[in-house]
Amino acid sequence: MQIPKVNQTPKVIQTPKYKKILLTGVNGQVGHALQLALANQSGLFAELVCLDRSQLDLSNPQAIRDVVQAIQPDLIINPAAYTAVDKAESEPDLAYAINATAPGVLAEEAAKLGAKFIHFSTDYVYAGNKIGVYVEDDATAPLSIYGKSKLAGEEAVRAVGLPSLIFRTSWVYGAYGKNFLHTILRLAKEREQLRIVADQIGAPTSSHSIAQAVVEVLARWDGEHSGVYHLVNAGRTTWHGFATAIVDAYAQLQPARDWPMLKAKVANIGPITTADYPTPAARPANSCLDCTKLSSDFSVQLPDWRDALMAELEALPTN
Numbered sequence: 001m002q003i004p005k006v007n008q009t010p011k012v013i014q015t016p017k018y019k020k021i022l023l024t025g026v027n028g029q030v031g032h033a034l035q036l037a038l039a040n041q042s043g044l045f046a047e048l049v050c051l052d053r054s055q056l057d058l059s060n061p062q063a064i065r066d067v068v069q070a071i072q073p074d075l076i077i078n079p080a081a082y083t084a085v086d087k088a089e090s091e092p093d094l095a096y097a098i099n100a101t102a103p104g105v106l107a108e109e110a111a112k113l114g115a116k117f118i119h120f121s122t123d124y125v126y127a128g129n130k131i132g133v134y135v136e137d138d139a140t141a142p143l144s145i146y147g148k149s150k151l152a153g154e155e156a157v158r159a160v161g162l163p164s165l166i167f168r169t170s171w172v173y174g175a176y177g178k179n180f181l182h183t184i185l186r187l188a189k190e191r192e193q194l195r196i197v198a199d200q201i202g203a204p205t206s207s208h209s210i211a212q213a214v215v216e217v218l219a220r221w222d223g224e225h226s227g228v229y230h231l232v233n234a235g236r237t238t239w240h241g242f243a244t245a246i247v248d249a250y251a252q253l254q255p256a257r258d259w260p261m262l263k264a265k266v267a268n269i270g271p272i273t274t275a276d277y278p279t280p281a282a283r284p285a286n287s288c289l290d291c292t293k294l295s296s297d298f299s300v301q302l303p304d305w306r307d308a309l310m311a312e313l314e315a316l317p318t319n
């Protein structure tokens with residue numbers, strides 16, 4: 001009897017790269033996007049443990065030690081942070097506890113387990129007075145408590161000396177979460193005129209772009225290249241340019257999506273200076289971050305901020 005030939009591809013049993021990933025801050029913009037992006041990467045890990053503030057309070061170092069040792073991850077990803085830039089000026093202790101002390105403790109506990117560590121930082125570690133785009137080796141000189149606390153967090157992770165990547169990103173927004181996109185849409189529904197600073201330049205970066213890029217890096221990373229990487233959407237604009245792009249893109253999609261009309265039109269969004277918009281925290285004038293190191297070491301590139309913006313607006317729910 002002839003055995004029929006079956007066109008079978010041999011079954012490859014893949015050992016996942018990580019046994020257990022611990023992800024913090026899952027209700028935040030980047031944490032939420034990472035949870036979704038990782039869910040599609042079953043080959044990367046066997047188990048993903050996602051913790052919110054109620055399960056892991058980063059202002060409590062002993063709780064961090066206990067939780068990490070109970071979970072025993074082999075990779076920790078820490079997008080949780082204190083991100084209220086102006087409020088940090090009057091709450092420095094809490095900002096430092098979450099942004100500086102907690103990453104150091106997480107990194108120490110990771111090192112005890114032989115685990116790797118992924119952390120996030122910000123363009124606000126720079127003074128913003130450079131002529132030209134910042135590279136990772138440029139001097140840091142944060143202007144705000146938030147920026148100083150984030151820089152102290154980077155230093156705490158670096159001091160532990162474990163395999164770790166610190167991604168400095170900027171101007172994070174998305175369909176999900178509290179951010180500039182939602183602030184502008186709310187204001188544009190309430191008022192005919194907006195006034196937005198036009199002398200701070202940087203790259204709006206969508207939470208989805210960040211998560212996608214981090215997942216690509218993780219698939220390629222074996223613990224080498226520890227250090228800081230810029231990770232932002234391509235291109236640049238001002239906050240005023242970003243606000244007008246948001247209103248313009250919303251207006252394009254609005255008829256088909258049955259969204260409420262905006263009162264503010266693009267022409268009614270006035271450019272102002274930083275001095276016209278006083279805030280408790282000073283912000284860098286130049287937030288432009290060069291991502292060549294990320295593309296050289298990991299062959300990962302992020303899309304242009306305008307394409308990322310359109311994708312986030314398309315993800316807004318229809319009324």
Ligand SMILES: NC(=O)C1=CN([C@@H]2O[C@H](COP(=O)(O)OP(=O)(O)OC[C@H]3O[C@@H](n4cnc5c(N)ncnc54)[C@H](OP(=O)(O)O)[C@@H]3O)[C@@H](O)[C@H]2O)C=CC1
Nearest residue numbers: 025027028029030053057058059080081083120169171172
């Ligand atoms: N947002 C931005 O524009 C930018 C952010 N970054 C950095 O990127 C990373 C991700 O930021 P993003 O996702 O936008 O931040 P979000 O503010 O959206 O989320 C931060 C998360 O951290 C959590 N958190 C705050 N305090 C604690 C605490 N004591 N214990 C546990 N969790 C806590 C918050 O919990 P809860 O939901 O309960 O409040 C929230 O879920 C951060 O490192 C941030 O510094 C860098 C550049 C720009």
Ligand SMILES: Cc1cn([C@H]2C[C@H](O)[C@@H](COP(=O)(O)OP(=O)(O)O[C@H]3O[C@@H](C)C(=O)[C@@H](O)[C@H]3O)O2)c(=O)[nH]c1=O
Nearest residue numbers: 083085122123124170171172180183195196197239277
């Ligand atoms: C609402 C509003 C803001 N602005 C200005 C203030 C500020 O310069 C700029 C952005 O305002 P925001 O308060 O959203 O920005 P801010 O909270 O400083 O955003 C920062 O958050 C932290 C967490 C980061 O790490 C940074 O990369 C950056 O994204 O727009 C106006 O000019 N007009 C307005 O009506």
Ligand SMILES: [Mg+2]
Nearest residue numbers: 083084085086
């Ligand atoms: Mg803010």
